[in-house]
Amino acid sequence: MVQLRPDADDVGDEPTTFGVWSGDRRVATLVAQVNASASALEVTVADPVHATLTECGDLLHAVVTRARDIAARQVEVTTVDPLLRQAAVRAGFERTLRGPLRCRADGTTVPSPPAPDSADPPGPADAGQMAATLASLTGVGVVVVPASSWISRMARGAVAGFAGMVKCSVDPQDGGRALALTVPNRSDVILESVALTVDIALGVRRRFGSAIDHLRTVSFDHSSHGLKGGRYAGEAHANASIISLNASYVLALVLDEDRRNRPAVPGRDLAFLPPAFTGLERTAAHELWHQIEATFEARRYGASIEFRRRLGAHLGVETLEHAIRGREHDAPAPWRAAQRRLVDEVSDYGGSLPGEATAEMFEQWWCPVRQLSPVVRHFGELVDEYFPAPG
Numbered sequence: 001m002v003q004l005r006p007d008a009d010d011v012g013d014e015p016t017t018f019g020v021w022s023g024d025r026r027v028a029t030l031v032a033q034v035n036a037s038a039s040a041l042e043v044t045v046a047d048p049v050h051a052t053l054t055e056c057g058d059l060l061h062a063v064v065t066r067a068r069d070i071a072a073r074q075v076e077v078t079t080v081d082p083l084l085r086q087a088a089v090r091a092g093f094e095r096t097l098r099g100p101l102r103c104r105a106d107g108t109t110v111p112s113p114p115a116p117d118s119a120d121p122p123g124p125a126d127a128g129q130m131a132a133t134l135a136s137l138t139g140v141g142v143v144v145v146p147a148s149s150w151i152s153r154m155a156r157g158a159v160a161g162f163a164g165m166v167k168c169s170v171d172p173q174d175g176g177r178a179l180a181l182t183v184p185n186r187s188d189v190i191l192e193s194v195a196l197t198v199d200i201a202l203g204v205r206r207r208f209g210s211a212i213d214h215l216r217t218v219s220f221d222h223s224s225h226g227l228k229g230g231r232y233a234g235e236a237h238a239n240a241s242i243i244s245l246n247a248s249y250v251l252a253l254v255l256d257e258d259r260r261n262r263p264a265v266p267g268r269d270l271a272f273l274p275p276a277f278t279g280l281e282r283t284a285a286h287e288l289w290h291q292i293e294a295t296f297e298a299r300r301y302g303a304s305i306e307f308r309r310r311l312g313a314h315l316g317v318e319t320l321e322h323a324i325r326g327r328e329h330d331a332p333a334p335w336r337a338a339q340r341r342l343v344d345e346v347s348d349y350g351g352s353l354p355g356e357a358t359a360e361m362f363e364q365w366w367c368p369v370r371q372l373s374p375v376v377r378h379f380g381e382l383v384d385e386y387f388p389a390p391g
């Protein structure tokens with residue numbers, strides 16, 4: 001069982017910060033306050049969340065119990081944590097994509113924590129139900145593609161690293177071409193996370209039009225060694241019109257296992273507000289940029305060189321390549337300074353290769369979780385100039 005314990009210095013104050021404790025482990029931090037009309041308990045869960053699936057269920061149960069204790073009629077939970085959201089859906093909370101989770105607290109039942117079922121292997125998903133849920137979450141058309149029509153081209157599962165895969169066709173309903181979506185055929189797939197990814201892919205396609213019109217498939221799989229081993233979050237197969245995302249990101253039992261094997265350290269977490277985007281959405285944006293950039297280089301080579309030169313100029317070097325080579329021990333001082341800016345303002349990974357620098361910048365620009373750094377802001381201006389928004 002988990003317990004909500006107010007952080008000592010906050011007792012009596014509104015809003016109140018609580019540590020969520022499972023034994024001697026602090027598995028989450030949340031801020032709770034009653035809304036103006038005293039009808040709802042509003043809870044914001046800080047990231048990261050370390051709670052397992054069972055602990056997530058217990059956490060929600062504790063929150064609803066607290067709401068009843070103070071006679072609030074409704075509970076509203078804001079979080080981007082996929083496992084906590086999955087537990088909430090299983091406990092009967094209502095949700096919309098990226099919206100808060102809502103549940104009545106004045107009814108006769110308090111959502112009970114889901115039974116710990118992680119020991120059981122997941123059964124196959126109901127593919128039709130999966131497509132219907134994805135359609136309702138994304139607001140576009142999603143239908144299952146019967147296996148017979150595509151199985152001959154792809155020995156199902158063998159390529160993807162899973163025993164079975166479900167393939168769906170996503171109709172963006174904006175005149176654009178359908179997108180194929182493949183996910184493992186398992187009952188623990190977190191459909192909300194899949195829906196978020198579809199939403200990002202369709203949003204990027206609408207904004208970038210012909211620059212990414214070759215994208216045909218978004219796949220959640222373990223098709224490569226790197227994805228299976230968890231080394232890579234995603235892969236954009238060059239010119240292969242497919243982005244593969246690590247299926248482990250969307251499998252509740254894998255995330256649960258991961259949290260059970262990496263217990264949270266006791267003590268107080270830094271309470272970050274929940275970011276606006278999940279790691280999965282950011283990864284999807286990153287991979288989508290690789291696709292856009294590959295087309296950019298193939299179709300508009302001169303412009304793509306100019307783009308990197310202008311990015312480099314912002315960093316005080318001739319071209320982005322020099323900022324990357326600033327890692328070399330004998331690099332000129334301006335190159336080294338530009339490398340430091342890439343690492344500080346983008347990420348370590350963004351300092352490793354020119355294509356990763358731009359992919360990391362795109363990720364931060366498309367899915368901002370903090371104020372944009374100067375170089376990322378400049379990147380966004382260049383993107384708007386080289387890829388004007390439609391209409």
Ligand SMILES: [Zn+2]
Nearest residue numbers: 286290356359
């Ligand atoms: Zn990359």
